[in-house]
Amino acid sequence: xxxxxxxxxxxxxxxxxxxxxxxxxxxxxxxxxxxxxxxxxxxxxxxxxxxxxxxxxxxxxxxxxxxxxxxxxxxxxxxxxxxxxxxxxxxxxxxxxxxxxxxxxxxxxxxxxxxxxxxxxxxxxxxxxxxxxxxxxxxxxxxxxxxxxxxxxxxxxxxxxxxxxxxxxxxxxxxxxxxxxxxxxxxxxxxxxxxxxxxxxxxxxxxxxxxxxxxxxxxxxxxxxxxxxxxxxxxxxxxxxxxxxxxxxxxxxxxxxxxxxxxxxxxxxxxxxxxxxxxxxxxxxxxxxxxxxxxxxxxxxxxxxxxxxxxxxxxxxxxxxxxxxxxxxxxxxxxxxxxxxxxxxxxxxxxxxxxxxxxxxxxxxxxxxxxxxxxxxxxxxxxxxxxxxxxxxxxxxxxxxxxxxxxxxxxxxxxxxxxxxxxxxxxxxxxxxxxxxxxxxxxxxxxxxxxxxxxxxxxxxx
Amino acid sequence: xxxxxxxxxxxxxxxxxxxxxxxxxxxxxxxxxxxxxxxxxxxxxxxxxxxxxxxxxxxxxxxxxxxxxxxxxxxxxxxxxxxxxxxxxxxxxxxxxxxxxxxxxxxxxxxxxxxxxxxxxxxxxxxxxxxxxxxxxxxxxxxxxxxxxxxxxxxxxxxxxxxxxxxxxxxxxxxxxxxxxxxxxxxxxxxxxxxxxxxxxxxxxxxxxxxxxxxxxxxxxxxxxxxxxxxxxxxxxxxxxxxxxxxxxxxxxxx
Numbered sequence: 001x002x003x004x005x006x007x008x009x010x011x012x013x014x015x016x017x018x019x020x021x022x023x024x025x026x027x028x029x030x031x032x033x034x035x036x037x038x039x040x041x042x043x044x045x046x047x048x049x050x051x052x053x054x055x056x057x058x059x060x061x062x063x064x065x066x067x068x069x070x071x072x073x074x075x076x077x078x079x080x081x082x083x084x085x086x087x088x089x090x091x092x093x094x095x096x097x098x099x100x101x102x103x104x105x106x107x108x109x110x111x112x113x114x115x116x117x118x119x120x121x122x123x124x125x126x127x128x129x130x131x132x133x134x135x136x137x138x139x140x141x142x143x144x145x146x147x148x149x150x151x152x153x154x155x156x157x158x159x160x161x162x163x164x165x166x167x168x169x170x171x172x173x174x175x176x177x178x179x180x181x182x183x184x185x186x187x188x189x190x191x192x193x194x195x196x197x198x199x200x201x202x203x204x205x206x207x208x209x210x211x212x213x214x215x216x217x218x219x220x221x222x223x224x225x226x227x228x229x230x231x232x233x234x235x236x237x238x239x240x241x242x243x244x245x246x247x248x249x250x251x252x253x254x255x256x257x258x259x260x261x262x263x264x265x266x267x268x269x270x271x272x273x274x275x276x277x278x279x280x281x282x283x284x285x286x287x288x289x290x291x292x293x294x295x296x297x298x299x300x301x302x303x304x305x306x307x308x309x310x311x312x313x314x315x316x317x318x319x320x321x322x323x324x325x326x327x328x329x330x331x332x333x334x335x336x337x338x339x340x341x342x343x344x345x346x347x348x349x350x351x352x353x354x355x356x357x358x359x360x361x362x363x364x365x366x367x368x369x370x371x372x373x374x375x376x377x378x379x380x381x382x383x384x385x386x387x388x389x390x391x392x393x394x395x396x397x398x399x400x401x402x403x404x405x406x407x408x409x410x411x412x413x414x415x416x417x418x419x420x421x422x423x424x425x426x427x428x429x430x431x432x433x434x435x436x437x438x439x440x441x442x443x444x445x446x447x448x449x450x451x452x453x454x455x456x457x458x459x460x461x462x
Numbered sequence: 463x464x465x466x467x468x469x470x471x472x473x474x475x476x477x478x479x480x481x482x483x484x485x486x487x488x489x490x491x492x493x494x495x496x497x498x499x500x501x502x503x504x505x506x507x508x509x510x511x512x513x514x515x516x517x518x519x520x521x522x523x524x525x526x527x528x529x530x531x532x533x534x535x536x537x538x539x540x541x542x543x544x545x546x547x548x549x550x551x552x553x554x555x556x557x558x559x560x561x562x563x564x565x566x567x568x569x570x571x572x573x574x575x576x577x578x579x580x581x582x583x584x585x586x587x588x589x590x591x592x593x594x595x596x597x598x599x600x601x602x603x604x605x606x607x608x609x610x611x612x613x614x615x616x617x618x619x620x621x622x623x624x625x626x627x628x629x630x631x632x633x634x635x636x637x638x639x640x641x642x643x644x645x646x647x648x649x650x651x652x653x654x655x656x657x658x659x660x661x662x663x664x665x666x667x668x669x670x671x672x673x674x675x676x677x678x679x680x681x682x683x684x685x686x687x688x689x690x691x692x693x694x695x696x697x698x699x700x701x702x703x704x705x706x707x708x709x710x711x712x713x714x715x716x717x
Binding site: 060257258259260261262264265268269272273275276294295322324325327328329330331332389392393394395396397398399402415418419420421422423428429431432434435436439440443444445446448450451452453454455456458459 | 516643
């Protein structure tokens, strides 16, 4: 009874605190701009099914993909076991489904056990890959500090979880073999016949004579398991591991139009059109008093999908490892761009939470105004995180877009930031100026005095 | 095009030459080679001549939407005035911009890259590839340009042209969707590199040289510039040549 009350309280607390953090992330994502998207839900569902659920793009690199799949499959199937844990925890039962499902229960738990062993192996391999093997994408500058620790914490939690699961099943097996298991429906001397703990249980715990110790260990396994799950749930919102949830919406909402299509800017198109149209020359309705800002300077100017992508990023670095600029030693790292967007939006989010009026923009400071995303100003922006040199190095080759297993598009924010620099700040690499001027004045990227069709003379020569 | 319009005629296809194809000495050779192929296959084509302007790709990708819109809207106006329906171009950047970005500006055309066009000519029997040509059995490697390959998914047409030349195609380690950029895209062509360890074209050419091929086939004027520069940086210009696919056909058929 007491155990049930404690369980219910802990569960409620875990969900409450995690829920609160998840709502903050939702709020932060929606700090981005709204965007008109292609409405094609059947294509979007298909993508989500193949790429997020089916991990299609993961398998571009087979070795990490297969180990990742073990952990992924174990995680998905363990959710079934969690249902039982909740029932047992709330109603003070022990293996509630065992009595009702019989052989099918053994089957399900056996599959979970096999996958758990595979996940255990995979986790060890991932720890080795991250810490011992010199895989370059795990050792880029943006991975120093917290990102590196974060990657390892998740793997440690994973190992802890698996130790608890096998302690729980293993001790219960030993107890059952001695006719002492409390499991619902496990009367008398017998065996659960779970694929792994059937032999691993007696091997590890068979030497323990004391029934009390075994029961205690079984409970430690059970509570340990669920507590790690709750810790994990609350750890997700501050971790790169959030991808296990956001990979799905991010894939669903991913760009459907051609990769080669940069978002059009109708406000500029219409202004240029009116410049070209002699009849519209005196129509000044399109001109506004305020000097407009183009492109993106801060997270508020990005699309909500860019921010969703930033929160989805699990920092695997596949994008960076194929980026031609990064490969050749330039500062640009597409992963860092996404991490910077996340760090910046987190900073803004925390400041908004304080509600301090010092974060209200001086120009919008009215009597009694409260802090909101529409009047926010902290004197910083994305350019405090991302250097222009990084943006200038991008060749727009789309390798990062192709590489991302969860359909994050680092190219879109890069180009929006470039647009800000060129259009709003009138800055940018000075080498580009002659190209711009030449296109404007001569219609060619190079200022060459020859006529554009002069090459036809070469054809006649032959 | 203006001439044909005055005569009340229309061409089968408009050949969009592009800035590189019009002005760059190296790319002009590709332009001429492609024209020879079109003539050989008796394709009725036209050019815009002096009425053509930059598609605006480098300006847009550099971030200069104003310059892009100015040149692009002007092009759309010209193309629509002539009622152009089908466009072929030897530049993947022009190809991408006209195909994917002009529709938002009111320009809707069927756009084909010259490698696709040549492949169609071969498939339709309009262009015969001479057998036992100079490339038979030669080791050729192919560089996928970003804007034809990864961005627009055209991988097969260029390879099928190479196949028809009966050469020994050696694929690069990074090919198709995983192809490595030559370093020119996103308006990099028009500026100095950002500080780094090496140039992107050097990285790519290293890979191509290691493939053992004596010819690097490409499909983009900017790739050709970058790759040729890269080959020169290794002082291998005698052993490794960079050619556009159209040039390979012209050499093979001695057009």
